[in-house]
Amino acid sequence: MTGKMSNGPCPRPTDVVVLNVPVIRQLYHWDCGLACSRMVLKYLHPVSEEEFQRACYDLKLTESVWTVDLAYLMGQLGVRHCFCTQTLGVDKGFKKQSFYKKHFDTEEDRVNELFLKAESRGIVVKKCSVTVQEIQAHLNHGHVAIVLVNAVVLMCELCSTSVKYCCFLPVNQKCFCSTPDYQGHFVVVCGFNRTTGCIFYNNPAYSDRVCCTSISNFEEARMSYGTDEDILFIFKDS
Secondary structure, three states: OOOOOOOOOOOOOOOEEEOOOOOOOOOOOOOHHHHHHHHHHHHHOOOOHHHHHHHHHHOOOOOOOOHHHHHHHHHHOOOOEEEEEOOOOOOHHHHHOHHHHOOHHHHHHHHHHHHHHOHHHOOOEEEOOOOHHHHHHHHHOOOEEEEEEEOOOOOOOOOOOOOOHHHHOOOOOOOOOOOOOOOEEEEEEEEEEOOOOEEEEEOOOOOOOOEEEEHHHHHHHHOOOOOOOOEEEEOOOO
16 A cells, blocks of 8 residues: 555465454444444454443444544544545545435535544544555454445355345345445455455354455455545554
């Protein structure tokens, strides 16, 4: 990534890494990012539900959670992080996408202000692209990452049926939406296999499995227009 942040001494590269990150299911259609945050926090060190909820309250997190919100959440809880993105603020082109349309006008100023104040608040944000090799190197240190993907594109090779965006609604709630071109969704990347060329990740749509996809599918999903290639690196030595 441009402007690399040191992970410390590099351990010897391994062909297979699968970190024991607990899987936590999201409760609603909008809280996948918060579910992913709970996963990484539980992996790093226990944070009480009271402490987590207090941080969410202090940050005024609502039903529209952006990657920068998750970076602020990590900062609020004292977790070392680095948020990499292609756009330091809100891409105005997103307003045309059905996924962003509902909250765009009310959220644009709020999110842009978070980016402007990030440095003064101790939130580490870098404008850069990240390669899959850099993600693998990060995982090789025992660290994890929350990645914004296009759920319409992401396909798990282990699940018997494709996970569509409607599956991210609460249990038993029927979806009447038409299939969009883009559906933003957060996942926790927790491993890889160099030999088979796959990436392991926790999908908060489930509570009972670790998912797996090819590197090519993972790259397509995280680089789809709408993601800004957002990735929140979380460091275990927090």
